[in-house]
Amino acid sequence: SDPPRSDAVESTADDIASMEIRGAATIARAAADALATQAREAATESATPAEFERAMRRAGRRLYDTRPTAVSLPNALRYTLGRMEGDDVEALRDSVLAAVSAFVDRLDRAQNDLGRVGANRLRDGDTVMTHCHSTDALACVEAAVEQGKDISAIVKETRPRNQGHITASQLRELGVDVTLVVDSAARRYLDDADHVLVGADSIAADGGVVNKIGTSGLAVNARERGVPIMVAAQTIKLHPDTLTGHTVEIEMRDEAEVIDEASRADIGDITVENPAFDVTPPRYVDAIVTESGQFPPESIVTLMRELFGESADRPWEG
Ligand code: RUB
Structure with a gap:
């Protein structure tokens, strides 16, 4: 038993x-x-x-x-x-x-150490654009504020679950000036942003960044606007299975997060999809900020090998 x-x-x-x-x-x-x-x-x-x-x-x-x-x-x-x-x-x-x-x-x-690294990238008077809610990303802003820098934020609400509200409230507690926008307003407001600052759920060996759905589109738009993209991610976000060719599974969540039953019934026979994450290709990422310093995405594989070797064991199995 x-x-x-x-x-x-x-x-x-x-x-x-x-x-x-x-x-x-x-x-x-x-x-x-x-x-x-x-x-x-x-x-x-x-x-x-x-x-x-x-x-x-x-x-x-x-x-x-x-x-x-x-x-x-x-x-x-x-x-x-x-x-x-x-x-x-x-x-x-x-x-x-x-x-x-x-x-x-x-x-x-x-988180403290990477916060200080990330803070060094932020200058006094800078505005960051955030997506979702990342404690690693917030640590960078917190450290910058502790360094005496005045930081503002444009916060994407992050449908369907609006984690941007959590970010907005925690940034306010840090004394940061916050502007909340709907996700589709991101490109317009990139003109006012000096950095895109996001976290990560997983980072692949090629430097691809897996984060909340919408991160990749934001990164492409930011690149087009010339706004640097910074990913704050402590090294437990490095995905060792990707060293051996595995891909990162993207969670699909319930359609009820996207549309209520009544509206869905009104519309008729449609498919609703709700992927929770996407992959931002390394070429759209300017820096990955970790507790071991900042890395260009292409170099992250070296750190991954150092920390995990060539293979990842699964001690919960067996
Ligand atoms: C959360 C999300 C965050 C990362 C990093 O997604 O995408 O950006 O997890 O967060 P969800 P942290 O809300 O679906 O869990 O820096 O706090 O680890």
Whole structure:
């Protein structure tokens, strides 16, 4: 029979799937925290080390299966479950707890460090255009504000879920002057922007940036306008499977996010598609800002090899 699964894992997985918990870095942290709770519970419930390991892997699979695109989630599982070791249940538990706390520390540090790198690209008086809501991108603005720079923002609302509202409110808390626009107004307002600043859910070995649907169109328009495109992404966004030729799966979400049932019925027999992410080709990206400094997208593969080697293990399987 299957080992019991922690309520914390169940509710975290449900919240990730329903986007109560969302954004690549936030998802990674929540998954790691849920695994810590699972480790504590599994330590009291497991009679043998094998049983403990089975419970942890099962929890990992439940979290892995929630949303497919943000690689920070499998990378969080990789980091924490990959460090699970010990001859007895207590040692195994302690190894997972230590790995989770190291992982969460690294997340915090990475975001602060990349924020300072990104802030160096922003000058006093600059305006950034944002898409969706990215904590990595906001860290750059926050650091720039801390450096005493006056920053303004044009915030795209980001249909269908309007994550731009979260960005707008958090930028306001930083004291940034915010103008909210509908997505289709982006090109018009690029004339007023000095940077496009977005986050990433995954970055592929060729430097392609997977982020919220609409990022690629924004980047193409920005290039045409001569506005530099900066992607703020800590290294847990690097997708190691792409080193071996795998592609990044783009999540398709429910049509109910796009259109209500009544309107759909009025229109008649149509297809509604709701992809959550798209890929911005590396040639439209000027800089990827990480905690290890900024990189042209073409160089990101070197960093990826350094951090992950040639292959990515999947400790939640097996
Ligand atoms: C969120 C999104 C964000 C990235 C980066 O999509 O595309 O830009 O996840 O965020 P969703 P962060 O709302 O569908 O999860 O920098 O916070 O990791």
